[in-house]
């Protein structure tokens with residue numbers, strides 16, 4: 261038999277259940293990628309397309325080396341798969357499941373149609389520890405709160421040991437497809453120059469990150485994961501989103517690290533890190549069961565929230581996007597995002613709280629900007645993150661929690677190293693001024709020839725007043 265192996269966001273050879281199954285049941289396999297397979301709403305943004313390009317190139321080279329080159333086609337998945345099956349005489353199609361609701365629906369319809377046309381279809385779980393429908397509360401519904409969710413799923417342990425990569429593949433010679441280059445995934449403006457020095461998309465890059473994390477950062481993770489000035493988080497998020505690596509592999513490697521390393525902090529680091537991986541699981545669970553949440557608040561009361569009007573906030577939004585708000589920690593984060601396609605989690609919380617609460621700009625605007633600029637842009641995680649900040653989501657932060665960007669900055673970037681790195685125009689200010697130049701020591705500003713409003717912006721809102729304005733709006737909402 262010949263099997264079609266449809267690659268999507270599982271761009272890896274190891275621990276790839278669909279590929280593993282195909283190799284076991286078929287004599288020949290045809291790995292295929294279909295450009296534009298995504299259902300509406302989950303098409304990658306500009307940064308994600310950059311990642312897709314490079315991860316596909318890496319996968320393509322790896323498959324070629326094993327003997328079955330990646331065939332890239334473009335079009336409607338049903339038509340492409342049917343035509344290809346006919347062309348190579350395939351009787352089986354396999355793929356790994358995706359869980360965004362629109363994608364899941366499209367995949368189920370596709371499977372039915374293929375089966376109707378006489379193909380056998382097998383689908384697998386490559387990207388989650390627990391599939392969204394596999395866990396229910398005691399009353400039979402979906403979880404809305406993280407802690408009981410994670411308690412339940414962690415108690416089950418891992419569903420399998422990571423599967424090995426094939427060592428050889430028998431493909432079908434002579435098939436014509438597109439090249440990765442033909443897909444035109446890379447940005448047409450020169451914006452991605454800062455990505456390549458930081459990232460190696462693809463399976464090998466993912467394992468290098470994981471190894472480095474276990475060797476250099478795991479022991480300090482529990483204490484240091486909130487420090488944007490230190491490199492103590494795994495930076496696995498884009499790899500996990502595109503399936504360069506899967507959570508089962510990550511958690512298994514963590515278990516090995518726990519068995520092998522005995523340094524202080526390793527056990528605590530592993531515990532906290534595992535919890536973050538299960539936040540990702542929770543986000544996928546919530547999105548699946550509450551499919552409206554990428555655009556609408558999960559708590560319907562928030563639909564009436566008095567956001568500012570677009571014409572009124574356009575200028576503030578642009579300044580936020582460009583890292584020109586005048587609040588150094590915010591500007592540092594937004595510039596890190598623009599330049600490297602990633603932002604530290606603590607800073608994501610600070611910049612999103614500032615947008616939603618201090619600027620009263622709808623969280624959907626922030627989520628859309630993140631979608632286009634984050635390499636790890638992920639509908640489940642991004643939605644959960646923004647709704648958490650807005651107070652409207654599953655297990656969200658209480659509405660009265662408004663992050664103070666200045667005290668957050670002083671606490672989590674105490675030596676201002678992160679600010680100095682990303683906001684060089686104020687880098688020489690002393691510790692007293694650098695976290696909030698508008699409240700800084702005038703002599704320090706003068707010494708550095710720094711004129712606020714000219715060399716670096718003045719904030720457009722007063723932090724205290726805008727906090728009060730947000731709290732009033734939230735209180736009115738709660739009162740109905």
Ligand code: FAD
Nearest residue numbers: 493494495496497536537539540605636637638641642645
């Ligand atoms: P680590 O600390 O090393 O964590 C390991 C992995 O756990 C991450 O790679 C990620 O897959 C998962 N994880 C960690 N924190 C979270 C979390 N809070 N929610 C869900 N999963 C988590 N993450 C994305 O992957 N894509 C997004 O689009 C995204 N948007 C966000 C938007 C906002 C407003 C906020 C506050 C957070 C968002 N996050 C998102 C979550 C988090 O910031 C990133 O996952 C994390 O910073 C990635 O860095 P890391 O891989 O070094 O994390």
